[in-house]
Amino acid sequence: MLYGHGDDGYRYGREIVADFSTNVYGGGEPAGLKEHVFSQWTSVNRYPEVLAESFRDEVAAFHGLSPEQVLVCNGTAEAIYLIAQVFSQARTVIAIPTFSEYEDAGRLHGHRVSFVDWQMLKKKAAFIQGAPADLFFLCNPNNPTGDVLSVAAIRNWLQAHPDTVLVLDEAYMAFTRATQSAVSLLGEFPNLIILRSLTKTFAIPGLRLGYVLASAALIDRLTRVKYPWSVNSLSVEAGKFILRHFEKILPPVAQMLTEKQVFVEALSRLGGLEVGESHTHYFLVRMVSRSAADLKGFLMEQHGILIRDAANFRSLSAGHFRVATLSPEKNQLLIQALRTWTKNG
Numbered sequence: 001m002l003y004g005h006g007d008d009g010y011r012y013g014r015e016i017v018a019d020f021s022t023n024v025y026g027g028g029e030p031a032g033l034k035e036h037v038f039s040q041w042t043s044v045n046r047y048p049e050v051l052a053e054s055f056r057d058e059v060a061a062f063h064g065l066s067p068e069q070v071l072v073c074n075g076t077a078e079a080i081y082l083i084a085q086v087f088s089q090a091r092t093v094i095a096i097p098t099f100s101e102y103e104d105a106g107r108l109h110g111h112r113v114s115f116v117d118w119q120m121l122k123k124k125a126a127f128i129q130g131a132p133a134d135l136f137f138l139c140n141p142n143n144p145t146g147d148v149l150s151v152a153a154i155r156n157w158l159q160a161h162p163d164t165v166l167v168l169d170e171a172y173m174a175f176t177r178a179t180q181s182a183v184s185l186l187g188e189f190p191n192l193i194i195l196r197s198l199t200k201t202f203a204i205p206g207l208r209l210g211y212v213l214a215s216a217a218l219i220d221r222l223t224r225v226k227y228p229w230s231v232n233s234l235s236v237e238a239g240k241f242i243l244r245h246f247e248k249i250l251p252p253v254a255q256m257l258t259e260k261q262v263f264v265e266a267l268s269r270l271g272g273l274e275v276g277e278s279h280t281h282y283f284l285v286r287m288v289s290r291s292a293a294d295l296k297g298f299l300m301e302q303h304g305i306l307i308r309d310a311a312n313f314r315s316l317s318a319g320h321f322r323v324a325t326l327s328p329e330k331n332q333l334l335i336q337a338l339r340t341w342t343k344n345g
Contacts (some may be wrong), residue, residue: 013202017304018330020323023143023172024329025203030249033202036241038241043233050072051223052231055239059211062243063183068216071223072239074230076171076195076210077101078121082222083167083193084109089130090134095121095207097144098311099169102137111135115314118142128189132163141176143309145320146278155182165218171210175253183213188271198242201251207235256281258262260325261298266335271296272342282324292321295341303337 019026022159049055053211054074058065073079082089084105092111093100106113114133121138141148158166166189173196185192197210209231212222242249260281267285268275276284287295292309299305310320326330 012250012300012306014204014300016069016300016306017302019306019329020326020334022205022309023175023280023324024174024200024205025251026324026326027203027251030242031244032245033204033238033241033249035126036138037234037238037265039244040237041233043212043237044268046233047230048137048229048233050228051226052236052239055231056211058240058243059213062246063081063213065183065186065213065270066216067218068164069186070210071219071226072231072236073210073213073226074235075199075205076169078230079195079210079212079222080167080169081105081108083224085225086221087135087165088314091132092135092137093133095139095142097142097310097315098137098139100312100314102167102169103314104124106137112180117315118145118147118226123155127206133161135165135167136161137167137169139171140176140179141280143172143260144282144284144308144313145276146172146176146283147280148176151180151182151185155185155188155289158185158192162189162191163190165193167193169194169195171195171200172280172282174201174250175280175282177192177253177257186213187308189283193218198239202242204238205285207232207238209235212311253281259328259331262328263325263331263335264333267338270338270342272336273338282322284316284320284322287319287321289319291318293318293320297339298341299334302340303333305334305337307334307335 056070056072057067060070080101088109090111092106094115096115160342168182170181183194188213199205199209258306264275268274272288274286292311294308296307299307308322309317310316310322
């Protein structure tokens, strides 16, 4: 799916006053990052490292792994397509609703794709019923719902399915306090692949930077199909800066989640909206009787506000949309606009 994701405001040709459509941290990039990246500008006069090796080594040290267990990618999207290519023709299960690229990448490479309801994951220890699977894609915390699974639940699943590779997308791990990363499980389970992203947490989606953590054997398979120079020199430098200052530049998650709760309560009082439970700063909303596409058009045309029409997430309805918590002032803009929408409905 080339289009249909969030943050498509560039297609409207007008100023966006408040962008709720993307899960990226709304507070902007960390202090000092822009200056550091610009100071490295002369690096663009040379080809970048073939596999972003210097950043790969720092990622490995950061997670307590060997460099052979890390593959740096042009965002997690590249990683998803590499995995789908390596496991061409696989029997693949995807927990839905979730990021569409898992399915798109799988179908591009001939996967036999089936689905499991994300809500059932916490109720059934097995997760996958019926025929065995080669791959299982799971986003944790999930996009678009903000739901989470514990590390203990993931360990139980890995133990129960040793012949299935779990692709665990942790792109939004920094936005929750309700679970933790499963990186600690990599030493126990050779059937685990973890995807990590720096672009959402540190507000640099335009730089495209992520990485894969897995066994050396799985990383070797992915590396064999990866094209060279996919990560540019400035992205490598941005990644180094982020890891070297990681704890100091993390978004204020506790504050964001507190503001999210205030936001959710205000939306719930409007009437005609069902706000989904979430453990992250983003969450789903369902309109009981109207379409998210119509609402998105109204908000852009009348208020310069962008939301994520979530109807194209498999298993969601035409009334679903996703929003991410921004500043209290911007949150209030959406609340007021929705109040107008509901009165006119």
